[in-house]
Amino acid sequence: MSKLDSKIPKGPLADKWTNHKNDINLVNPANKRNIDIIMVGTGLAGGSAAATLAELGYNVKTFCYQDSPRRAHSIAAQGGINAAKNYQGDGDSNYRLFYDTVKGGDYRSREGNVYRLAEVSANIIDQCVAQGVPFAREYGGYLDNRSFGGVLVSRTFYAKGQTGQQLLLGAYSAMNRQINRGKITPYNRHEMLDLVIVDGKARGIIARDLVTGKIERHSAHAVVIASGGYGNAFFLSTNAMGSNVTASWKIHKRGAYFANPCYTQIHPTCIPVSGDHQSKLTLMSESLRNDGRIWVPKNIADAEAIRQGKKKPNDLSAEERDYYLERRYPSFGNLVPRDVASRAAKERCDAGFGVNKTGQAVFLDFATAIERYGKEQAAMHGNHNPSKEEVIKLGKEVIENKYGNLFQMYEKIVDENPYETPMMIYPAVHYTMGGVWVDYNLQSTIPGCYVTGEANFSDHGANRLGASALMQGLADGYFVLPYTIGDYLSKDIKTGKIPTDSKEFDEAENKVRELLEKLINNKGTHSVDHFHKKLGHIMWNKCGMARNAKDLESAMAEIRMLREEFWKDVKVPGEMNEMNAELEKATRVADFLELGELFAKDALHRNESCGGHFREEYQTEEGEALRDDENFMYVAAWEYTGDPGNEVLHKEELEYENIEVKSRSYK
Amino acid sequence: MKLTLKIWRQKNATTKGELKTYPIDGIEGDMSFLEMLDVLNEGLINKGEEPVVFDHDCREGICGSCSLQINGEPHGPDRLVTTCQLHMRMFNDGDTIVIEPFRAKAFPVIKDLVVDRSAFDRIQQAGGFISVNTSGNTIDANTIPVNKDDADESFNAATCIGCGACVAACKNASAMLFTSAKVSQFALLPQGRIEATERVLNMVAQMDKEGFGNCTNTGACEIECPKGISLENIARMNREYLSASLKG
Numbered sequence: 001m002s003k004l005d006s007k008i009p010k011g012p013l014a015d016k017w018t019n020h021k022n023d024i025n026l027v028n029p030a031n032k033r034n035i036d037i038i039m040v041g042t043g044l045a046g047g048s049a050a051a052t053l054a055e056l057g058y059n060v061k062t063f064c065y066q067d068s069p070r071r072a073h074s075i076a077a078q079g080g081i082n083a084a085k086n087y088q089g090d091g092d093s094n095y096r097l098f099y100d101t102v103k104g105g106d107y108r109s110r111e112g113n114v115y116r117l118a119e120v121s122a123n124i125i126d127q128c129v130a131q132g133v134p135f136a137r138e139y140g141g142y143l144d145n146r147s148f149g150g151v152l153v154s155r156t157f158y159a160k161g162q163t164g165q166q167l168l169l170g171a172y173s174a175m176n177r178q179i180n181r182g183k184i185t186p187y188n189r190h191e192m193l194d195l196v197i198v199d200g201k202a203r204g205i206i207a208r209d210l211v212t213g214k215i216e217r218h219s220a221h222a223v224v225i226a227s228g229g230y231g232n233a234f235f236l237s238t239n240a241m242g243s244n245v246t247a248s249w250k251i252h253k254r255g256a257y258f259a260n261p262c263y264t265q266i267h268p269t270c271i272p273v274s275g276d277h278q279s280k281l282t283l284m285s286e287s288l289r290n291d292g293r294i295w296v297p298k299n300i301a302d303a304e305a306i307r308q309g310k311k312k313p314n315d316l317s318a319e320e321r322d323y324y325l326e327r328r329y330p331s332f333g334n335l336v337p338r339d340v341a342s343r344a345a346k347e348r349c350d351a352g353f354g355v356n357k358t359g360q361a362v363f364l365d366f367a368t369a370i371e372r373y374g375k376e377q378a379a380m381h382g383n384h385n386p387s388k389e390e391v392i393k394l395g396k397e398v399i400e401n402k403y404g405n406l407f408q409m410y411e412k413i414v415d416e417n418p419y420e421t422p423m424m425i426y427p428a429v430h431y432t433m434g435g436v437w438v439d440y441n442l443q444s445t446i447p448g449c450y451v452t453g454e455a456n457f458s459d460h461g462a463n464r465l466g467a468s469a470l471m472q473g474l475a476d477g478y479f480v481l482p483y484t485i486g487d488y489l490s491k492d493i494k495t496g497k498i499p500t501d502s503k504e505f506d507e508a509e510n511k512v513r514e515l516l517e518k519l520i521n522n523k524g525t526h527s528v529d530h531f532h533k534k535l536g537h538i539m540w541n542k543c544g545m546a547r548n549a550k551d552l553e554s555a556m557a558e559i560r561m562l563r564e565e566f567w568k569d570v571k572v573p574g575e576m577n578e579m580n581a582e583l584e585k586a587t588r589v590a591d592f593l594e595l596g597e598l599f600a601k602d603a604l605h606r607n608e609s610c611g612g613h614f615r616e617e618y619q620t621e622e623g624e625a626l627r628d629d630e631n632f633m634y635v636a637a638w639e640y641t642g643d644p645g646n647e648v649l650h651k652e653e654l655e656y657e658n659i660e661v662k663s664r665s666y667k
Numbered sequence: 668m669k670l671t672l673k674i675w676r677q678k679n680a681t682t683k684g685e686l687k688t689y690p691i692d693g694i695e696g697d698m699s700f701l702e703m704l705d706v707l708n709e710g711l712i713n714k715g716e717e718p719v720v721f722d723h724d725c726r727e728g729i730c731g732s733c734s735l736q737i738n739g740e741p742h743g744p745d746r747l748v749t750t751c752q753l754h755m756r757m758f759n760d761g762d763t764i765v766i767e768p769f770r771a772k773a774f775p776v777i778k779d780l781v782v783d784r785s786a787f788d789r790i791q792q793a794g795g796f797i798s799v800n801t802s803g804n805t806i807d808a809n810t811i812p813v814n815k816d817d818a819d820e821s822f823n824a825a826t827c828i829g830c831g832a833c834v835a836a837c838k839n840a841s842a843m844l845f846t847s848a849k850v851s852q853f854a855l856l857p858q859g860r861i862e863a864t865e866r867v868l869n870m871v872a873q874m875d876k877e878g879f880g881n882c883t884n885t886g887a888c889e890i891e892c893p894k895g896i897s898l899e900n901i902a903r904m905n906r907e908y909l910s911a912s913l914k915g
Contacts, residue, residue: 052801067722068788070829071730087809129808130799132852132859134822141812159822165729166825173796180792188785211777240724274697279705280726405826409728412745412752415697478801527712529705573717578679579778581720582712 004257004637004652007439008112013658014094017116020440021483025490032057034496035489036220038205040192040247042069042175044168044470045453046226048477051174054183056482058489061218062175062184063207065191065242065584070172073228073240074473077164078285078406080146080156081470083121088145092153094118099659101468104150104337105433105461106611106627107661108263108635110654112440113458120479121471125157127478133170135159146290148466150337150666156467161285161406167470171477190216192247193515193587194508195223195254195449202251202449203498204505206512210584213577215512217505219498221489222448224481225251229432229454231264233592233599234544235536237429238270238283244588245595248436248455256444257637257650259437259457261595262603265464265612266545267430268294268341271413272361281428282413284364284406286466289334291369291399292423294341296353296362298322303353313355313363313422324348332666339463339612339625340666342427346545347623349426356424365422370395427545431469433460433612434602437637437652441484442476445637450485452476457635462611516576519586524569528585531566535559535589535596543600548616552604556597556645563593597644605649608632629661668694668760672707674719675767677776680783684776686765696756700743701726701733703755721780726751728893731828734835735780736767741832741891749830749893769835773842773878784831786877787845793873794866795849797858811857821855824848826894833888833896839880844888846874847904848896854907864911871908 009020027035035058039050042064054060064072086092097118102109125143129135135157136144145154159166178184189210196204196219204219230245231237252258269284297303298320305311324344326333336344345362348354355361374395378386386394396419400407410418435457442450442458453473460468542555566589574580609618609625610632618626635652669692677684691710694703701723708718724732733750737743743753758764766780774782799805813821825848833844850867853859859866882901889898 048801055800055802066724066730066732067784068829070788070791071724071732073725073730076725076727076729085808125808126805127799127801129811130797130805130858131801132797132821132856134818134825134852134856135808136822137813137815137818139815141814141818142809159825162729162826165828166822169825173791174801176788176792177796177798186788188788238727240730241726242724275695277695277698277702277706279699279702282727408747409752412748412754413699415754415756482802527709529709571712573712573715579720579781582718 004437004650005439006110006652007441008110009440013111013115016112017119024483024487027486027490027493029057031493033059035059035492036061036498037485038218038220038223039063039226040205040224041072041226041228041453041455043072043074043226043228043453044171044473045455045477046224047072047168047171047175048474049224049226049452049481050184051171051178052478052482053485054178060178060184061187061220063187063190063192063205065189065210067189069175069186069188070169072168073243074168074470075165076240077470078161078283079148079287080158080163080467081124081167081474082148082155082465082467083125083157083471084118084155085122085125087143088154090153092155096153097121097155100151101459101465102461102659103664104465105463106625106664107461107629107633107656108610108654109459109461111656111658116480117459117472117475120475123479124471124474128167128170131170131174133159133166135166146287147335148286149289149335149341150332150465156287158287161287161403164470167474171474191584193250193512195251195446196504196508197254197446198498198502198504201447204500206508208512211579213575213580215509217500217509219500221492221495221498222450222485224450224452224485225436225455226452226477227455229435230592230595231429231432233535233596234429234539235532236273236278236281236540238267238281241280244591246588246591248451249591249595251436251444251446251449253640254446256446256449256451257437257639258435258598259635259637260434260602261599261638262543262606262613263433263462263611264429265338265431265433266342266427268338268345268427269364269425270428270430271410272356272358272424272426282409283428283430284410284423284425286338288364288403288406291402292334292364292366293323293368294325294334294362294364295321295323296348296355300352303355306355307357307359313365322353329666336666337463337465342545343614345427361424361426363422364425366399366418367422370399373398431464433457433462433464437635441487442481443484443488448488450481452481462613515587516583519570519572519583520576522567522570522572524571526569526571528570528572528582528589531562531570532585532589532592534562535593538562539596539599543603546614546616547603549604552600555600556604559593559597559600560645563597566590566593594644598638598647601645601647602636602638606632606636627663668755668758670694670758670761671763673763673765674780676719676779679778680775694755696754698755699726699751700737700753700755701751719780720778723751728752729828731830734769734782734830734832736769736835738765741769741835742893747893747895749828769831771834771840771879773840774831774834784829786879787829787831787842789877790842790846790870790873791849794869797853798862813856817855821852824851824855824896824900827896828894830893832891832893834879836887836891837880838885838887839883841882842874842877842879843882843901843904844892844896844898846870847900850904850907851900854903863907864914867904867907867911
């Protein structure tokens with residue numbers, strides 16, 4: 001078994017990043033003009049990196065499947081972005097953000113990476129404000145903060161329920177400035193379909209123009225994958241319809257190890273599934289748990305009555321409600337981390353306390369917060385004896401100001417007014433902590449191929465804390481990759497343009513062509529969605545919130561069979577040389593059908609529960625995740641060998657020198 | 668419910684398009700409009716016909732991909748929602764629904780219901796940014812206090828999703844609401860004032876170059892905007908433009 005080198009710099013934790021920046025090689029500005037970089041994906045990680053690399057002087061080509069970089073799915077992130085600014089004076093620090101993140105990830109992430117993330121977090125906020133990102137402010141004109149799950153401080157910066165949108169538009173504007181200067185060439189409505197490796201180094205990609213269908217060759221001195229996560233393997237998720245694993249999976253098949261694929265985040269507060277026609281799930285931001293209280297009826301008879309519509313939630317008195325998170329986790333209450341909150345919701349629903357028709361929902365209730373804010377506002381306006389109506393009116397205004405867009409979204413989808421009646425929510429697939437294995441420099445096991453943002457595995461361990469994905473995406477893109485990639489590129493200053501007429505490009509292009517022809521000419525009987533939904537079913541039922549060995553073994557076999565069926569029977573209408581949405585879907589689902597099997601295999605091999613990976617066989621008496629640090633304190637990095645069911649495991653042992661590893665408690 | 672759909676079909680940018688009629692059954696009120704089209708497409712694929720192509724991605728009203736002119740209105744009959752959030756409960760059994768692409772000279776049709784909105788990107792590239800380097804060597808965020816009302820108003824302008832409904836709603840196909848939203852976002856912040864003159868001149872020049880029409884203050888854009896971007900932004904841009912022209 002080969003040893004994976006994480007390349008964590010030596011020295012004390014707090015000095016590692018500074019020392020590393022001082023040690024690495026630089027490329028002088030004149031030489032940067034002769035170096036090309038390909039960026040696949042233009043979300044927070046890709047967009048920010050593209051802008052910064054272009055500003056440094058490199059020639060950047062960006063690729064996204066959307067019609068504009070502004071539409072990458074980072075745009076949908078709602079609640080906020082963490083930074084250890086300690087503006088609230090509540091005891092925050094780089095160390096505390098580092099500690100919370102490692103603990104939140106259930107001690108399955110790298111100390112060095114996480115500390116660096118905490119260290120650069122404050123800079124992100126400065127940067128974004130300078131760019132004109134309109135964060136929420138207090139009346140004094142300074143930046144406001146709120147709390148997210150798994151922490152005891154307020155370090156989350158936000159822009160109403162549209163923080164991701166504002167940050168992405170910030171990165172997009174930085175990109176636009178470089179496009180205007182001619183330093184970024186954007187290839188929108190393009191999809192990467194393979195990586196080209198020349199003499200052992202990543203030197204280009206094969207992409208398809210999604211408008212004309214033309215297959216194109218693009219060369220560069222380095223290739224960066226920032227194409228997001230693979231939650232859509234579950235069919236239903238909070239991801240965008242087009243979110244896919246293809247770029248990550250193609251580089252995996254070319255030699256990049258894939259790490260911890262089974263670490264998936266199931267987000268506790270999403271709008272429940274309403275029927276078979278459902279195409280995606282909608283998130284209700286974690287920020288709502290600042291003010292919303294989660295509950296189900298205490299008595300099973302009340303739960304049944306609510307399900308049958310005989311009782312309304314507001315008919316139940318406080319004593320008849322079970323605020324189960326507050327009951328089970330008194331110190332963190334409704335703000336426990338996502339994995340814990342999701343499992344607790346599933347536990348209550350499985351026990352028969354679910355509150356919608358399908359029994360798969362719990363309440364998220366704002367009545368207490370509306371009353372509290374209403375009283376506060378009335379007092380601020382000099383009214384010390386307000387009527388109940390006045391209190392509720394004022395309270396609703398505060399809630400609307402904080403979460404207005406989320407409440408509106410809920411009302412449009414569910415057709416119920418959440419200001420009057422509690423929201424119904426249920427967990428849904430949201431984010432993938434697993435991803436392509438990278439070292440401290442964000443380089444994969446393929447030299448010259450870097451992976452950033454959700455697409456890599458690096459910083460969140462087995463569970464990501466809320467408001468940390470935006471932080472990681474921008475940290476990687478603005479502040480980490482632009483340094484580390486320079487060290488690699490410093491050896492390429494004399495290389496010159498990479499030609500695209502080599503046999504390596506021929507081989508890759510032919511492979512892509514064969515794949516597309518095969519799909520078009522297959523002329524089977526079922527649509528791509530038919531297979532995707534089936535895969536989603538297997539994933540959710542057997543690789544979802546609770547897993548066990550028997551189910552995972554059968555999931556592997558079922559996915560393999562489904563994949564064979566797909567290749568025999570899929571029907572892709574239309575032609576290759578035109579805009580063809582079904583063909584795009586088919587290439588993505590083909591990759592999900594491979595990834596899914598590796599996902600189950602990884603979950604099966606990890607005989608412990610940690611973070612988002614919950615194995616029913618490994619739990620405490622109280623139903624909490626039971627880790628096995630002796631045998632599983634490692635990153636599982638898988639090497640492709642031609643068959644996703646038979647990949648080879650490589651272990652990167654995790655070492656904790658600055659943090660005491662203990663069992664994770666939010667009680 | 669049972670519906671009759673009349674959908675614009677066009678093979679590509681160079682061929683002529685036409686409305687085609689598709690009957691559809693089994694539609695439920697809690698389906699989104701795009702999920703209704705998914706049902707149609709699944710049926711077309713099973714019958715061996717080509718599915719209808721339309722832009723969509725996040726399906727939660729924020730990416731701005733989805734478009735569609737539904738019964739003559741961008742994003743259909745509901746207010747403050749995108750097509751992906753429009754639910755079929757807004758329609759009745761037996762309805763006929765006409766579905767067309769957004770129509771504007773600056774938004775050429777690519778295929779069926781998909782249009783090319785890259786003109787919007789080029790307007791942003793002309794000046795929709797603050798020229799700050801992204802190296803992180805900026806001042807501490809709280810050294811620039813911003814009046815809360817200005818910050819909120821800037822945010823409201825910044826929530827534009829770039830879908831193009833304003834252009835599709837306007838009889839002149841004007842992009843004033845879109846352009847003014849970005850101009851306003853920065854004009855309202857101290858960080859954005861520094862380049863305010865150049866920004867408004869460059870963005871308006873690009874807007875004109877792309878072939879968008881003039882604004883005649885009908886206000887249709889504001890009504891159809893799924894994000895409720897206010898007409899006040901256009902007034903602000905006009906003021907910014909006037910003072911910039913006088914300086915220039």
